Amino acid sequence: MAIRFYRAVLIDSEDAVSVAFPDLPGCISQGDDIQDAANMGREALSLHVESMLRDGEALPEPSELGAPLPDWLAEDITAEGASYRETLLPVEVERKPVRLTISLPADLVASVDRAAERNGFTRSGYLAQAARDKMQRERETA
The missing domain is CATH 1.10.1220 (Arc Repressor Mutant)
Known part of the structure; x- marks a missing residue:
């Protein structure tokens, strides 16, 4: 089993912290605080990657921290006027059954x-x- 690290964007709001993965549109989660959001993000990432692999989809290469955000994510952050930070979250990727x-x-x-x-x-x-x-x-x- 291999481990990949995907960039996670943690978006602060008044009552929660959202997590989005720029390389995996549709893979989002939320937590009460940074630690909870990171934990929930790892779970969402794992399920998303597993679903992609099960459906025969190729996983995108992870982008680097600080790389430009995709428009869909940058627009959401700008619209909310929220602050955000980035981190890398791990996911186990099964190579061969x-x-x-x-x-x-x-x-x-x-x-x-x-x-x-x-x-x-x-x-x-x-x-x-x-x-x-x-x-x-x-x-x-x-």
Whole structure:
């Protein structure tokens, strides 16, 4: 698994901090303060990248800190008269899936398949996301 760092723009407002990714239009989030916004931004970035990869889309190359903002983002910041700062946020990028064989009880497989379908995942995608979520919770409580 490789790690990429994408530029995140943290936009201050009166009651929240928004996060936007200039290289990934549509990937936005928000938090109560800078730390919360960064945490929420990492989660949004991870889900956005995973969705792009699942859909077969190529990931854009990350831009550098201080690079000109795209018009859509610069206009939003100017319209709000907000101040902003930039940082880099990491995202794990799976390079190549590995085929594996696991054994699970039939009723659990059926439950996983139903949950995966409800949430728009394949069985493998759902199990991978469940494992990521579990590991993230473990990191947060460690």
